Amino acid sequence: MFELVAAQVAGAWWYVAAGYTVVLGGMAVFGVALALRIRRARRRLQNMP
Amino acid sequence: MTFWRQAKEIARKDLVVEARTSEVVLMTAPFGAAALILIPLAIGTDAPLLSRLGAGMYWIVVLLFGVLVILRKSAVDGPAQTDVIRLLGVDPAARFAGATATTAFLLLLFEIILAPVVIALYNPDLRGWPWLLLILPLTAAGLALLGTIAAGVTTGLGTRISLTPLLIIPLSLPLLLGATQALEGLRLGRGILPWLVLLAAVDLALAVAGVLAARPIEEATA
Amino acid sequence: MTALRSRWLELLAIVALAASLVRSFTVQADVTQGDVQRLMYVHVPSAWLAFLAFGVTVFASAAWLRTKQDRWDRLAAASAEVGVVFTALAIAAGMIWARPVWGQFWTWEPRLVTTALLFFIYLGYLSLRKAVLDPAVRARRAAIMGIIAFIQVPIVYQSVNWWRSLHQTSSRNSIDTPLRLTLWLAVLAFTFVYLALMRRRLELARLEDQLEARHADSASELAGDGVTIPTLDRVGQNV
Numbered sequence: 001m002f003e004l005v006a007a008q009v010a011g012a013w014w015y016v017a018a019g020y021t022v023v024l025g026g027m028a029v030f031g032v033a034l035a036l037r038i039r040r041a042r043r044r045l046q047n048m049p
Numbered sequence: 050m051t052f053w054r055q056a057k058e059i060a061r062k063d064l065v066v067e068a069r070t071s072e073v074v075l076m077t078a079p080f081g082a083a084a085l086i087l088i089p090l091a092i093g094t095d096a097p098l099l100s101r102l103g104a105g106m107y108w109i110v111v112l113l114f115g116v117l118v119i120l121r122k123s124a125v126d127g128p129a130q131t132d133v134i135r136l137l138g139v140d141p142a143a144r145f146a147g148a149t150a151t152t153a154f155l156l157l158l159f160e161i162i163l164a165p166v167v168i169a170l171y172n173p174d175l176r177g178w179p180w181l182l183l184i185l186p187l188t189a190a191g192l193a194l195l196g197t198i199a200a201g202v203t204t205g206l207g208t209r210i211s212l213t214p215l216l217i218i219p220l221s222l223p224l225l226l227g228a229t230q231a232l233e234g235l236r237l238g239r240g241i242l243p244w245l246v247l248l249a250a251v252d253l254a255l256a257v258a259g260v261l262a263a264r265p266i267e268e269a270t271a
Numbered sequence: 272m273t274a275l276r277s278r279w280l281e282l283l284a285i286v287a288l289a290a291s292l293v294r295s296f297t298v299q300a301d302v303t304q305g306d307v308q309r310l311m312y313v314h315v316p317s318a319w320l321a322f323l324a325f326g327v328t329v330f331a332s333a334a335w336l337r338t339k340q341d342r343w344d345r346l347a348a349a350s351a352e353v354g355v356v357f358t359a360l361a362i363a364a365g366m367i368w369a370r371p372v373w374g375q376f377w378t379w380e381p382r383l384v385t386t387a388l389l390f391f392i393y394l395g396y397l398s399l400r401k402a403v404l405d406p407a408v409r410a411r412r413a414a415i416m417g418i419i420a421f422i423q424v425p426i427v428y429q430s431v432n433w434w435r436s437l438h439q440t441s442s443r444n445s446i447d448t449p450l451r452l453t454l455w456l457a458v459l460a461f462t463f464v465y466l467a468l469m470r471r472r473l474e475l476a477r478l479e480d481q482l483e484a485r486h487a488d489s490a491s492e493l494a495g496d497g498v499t500i501p502t503l504d505r506v507g508q509n510v
């Protein structure tokens with residue numbers, strides 16, 4: 001049903017770069033977001049009476 | 050009152066409510082039929098194409114619109130009603146069994162009403178149709194079990210109309226595959242038994258899980 | 272120095288990830304797929320973690336139902352959130368890989384389909400948690416849903432497998448080509464990342480639980496309480 005398009009795909013490194021950027025970047029973004037959420041929660045707890 | 054008597058009474062109550070409004074017969078089934086009519090207008094009215102797609106489209110409509118049949122029950126059972134049932138000391142598992150029985154029956158009714166519609170519009174391959182007498186109830190039961198559990202977990206939530214379908218649909222894939230591939234497998238000469246076993250196994254697993262989860266679910270409805 | 276000690280897990284994860292990256296790019300290219308196959312070194316570990324996180328959520332759900340201790344509910348919720356991220360990344364990497372190799376973004380094989388459905392199961396679980404306000408009710412309902420989902424996932428996988436065998440003439444196993452050692456290194460690195468993210472997410476969960484408890488203590492009036500329903504004192508006159 002599906003044919004292998006090419007053994008040595010043209011522009012292969014673009015795909016590889018895109019994939020790695022998405023995955024590593026995604027993890028990094030999530031980590032940074034977590035850190036920011038933690039900071040905000042800590043600040044809220046401090047400001048509460 | 051014994052467990053079965055309680056379950057029967059709960060089922061009867063739900064059926065009486067449905068008989069009064071005829072929601073499934075007069076509203077949900079026509080909605081499903083309308084969808085079946087709209088589909089060829091979107092994908093093409095080519096007869097061979099429709100013949101190939103007919104069975105699949107039928108089951109997709111049964112699955113997606115069947116969720117509405119499941120949702121009606123949670124709309125009907127307000128907090129006051131559930132409180133009365135709990136105060137009467139009804140076993141949560143019996144309540145689960147009764148509710149599931151009604152929903153399964155209504156889903157079966159839904160399937161039966163839509164079947165002639167899809168046969169007329171799509172002219173699908175009907176080889177092995179007697180097996181439908183087994184496939185339709187098994188699928189209805191599985192969907193009802195899954196739906197009653199999901200509805201139990203989303204009771205009283207404002208977003209339950211959107212949330213309940215999201216919980217049901219991904220987990221219902223085995224039911225969809227079992228229903229569609231059963232006759233397909235027969236056509237391809239590969240036998241129907243694995244798919245029937247799949248449907249039965251899913252139903253059994255969900256039934257056990259549902260009965261076990263009935264009390265925790267009721268305790269979670271503060 | 273304390274800052275460093277509290278961050279040791281993150282540092283370990285970053286070092287492991289860096290090592291895995293170097294290895295992934297320097298190891299020899301695959302014979303059939305060429306360099307594109309290197310995407311497997313991020314796709315497979317992400318998918319592995321997606322399912323591991325799901326397992327942790329289910330385990331924690333069962334533990335909560337048994338012990339009713341808050342920390343199990345926090346663990347379940349944290350793992351679900353981290354898990355949904357890894358599921359999304361796994362699907363994205365899988366699609367970027369599939370495009371050059373198969374010519375289209377999606378192949379209907381059991382692992383990919385199950386991963387996609389896992390994504391929706393996660394979304395449902397997290398939406399359910401978000402919709403319930405009472406912490407005890409939330410924990411119970413989420414735990415039930417988690418376990419129901421767990422029962423269904425292997426059935427989902429097996430049914431898609433059977434469906435494929437019914438319609439495929441050649442069973443071309445599309446993902447099983449990456450080189451073993453490099454793949455294991457990547458899986459290990461990603462597991463450290465999971466643990467590091469989990470640690471932070473659990474810290475956030477504890478903080479949020481504290482905030483919730485404090486809010487419940489200070490019983491504040493609802494804005495609408497100040498408005499009273501007008502009543503008829505005497506016939507025809509509003510008070």
